[in-house]
Amino acid sequence: MKNQMVRLLLGTIVICLATHGLCMGMITNSRCKCAKVTSKLIHPRRWQDVSIFKQGSFCRKVEIIITLKKGRKVCVKPNVQWIQQVISNLNEQATYIKEFTTEESST
The missing domain is CATH 2.40.50.40 (OB fold (Dihydrolipoamide Acetyltransferase, E2P))
Structure with a gap:
């Protein structure tokens, strides 16, 4: 149960960062x-x-x-x-x- 909760939390963090462009910002050069x-x-x-x-x-x-x-x-x-x-x-x-x-x- 604890492992599933950690995975869910990490997955949520990755999705949040990706939607704000912070994960891919360096790769796509997407900032001003x-x-x-x-x-x-x-x-x-x-x-x-x-x-x-x-x-x-x-x-x-x-x-x-x-x-x-x-x-x-x-x-x-x-x-x-x-x-x-x-x-x-x-x-x-x-x-x-x-x-x-x-x-x-x-x-």
């Missing part, structure tokens, strides 16, 4: 990545990469992370005008590349 964000302009010459993470069930906000050439990662506010322009330019480039590759493969 940015604790601190900035709206300060970062010159494109300093960028190495731009990553955009859409909102999801575990992080309810859009996150934009700019990796600098020195390796440092900076989170920027997605609603700032200069980053909105960057996103717009990236979307235009992606559309152009998609159209170009589609045209090329159909000929």
Whole structure:
């Protein structure tokens, strides 16, 4: 009887942790990545990469992370005008590349 009670208790704890994402958080990388964000302009010459993470069930906000050439990662506010322009330019480039590759493969 005591063994069954311990198993039931452990099972309940595992289920509770799993539903809150605490068990799988490290495996799925399901938490928000940015604790601190900035709206300060970062010159494109300093960028190495731009990553955009859409909102999801575990992080309810859009996150934009700019990796600098020195390796440092900076989170920027997605609603700032200069980053909105960057996103717009990236979307235009992606559309152009998609159209170009589609045209090329159909000929």
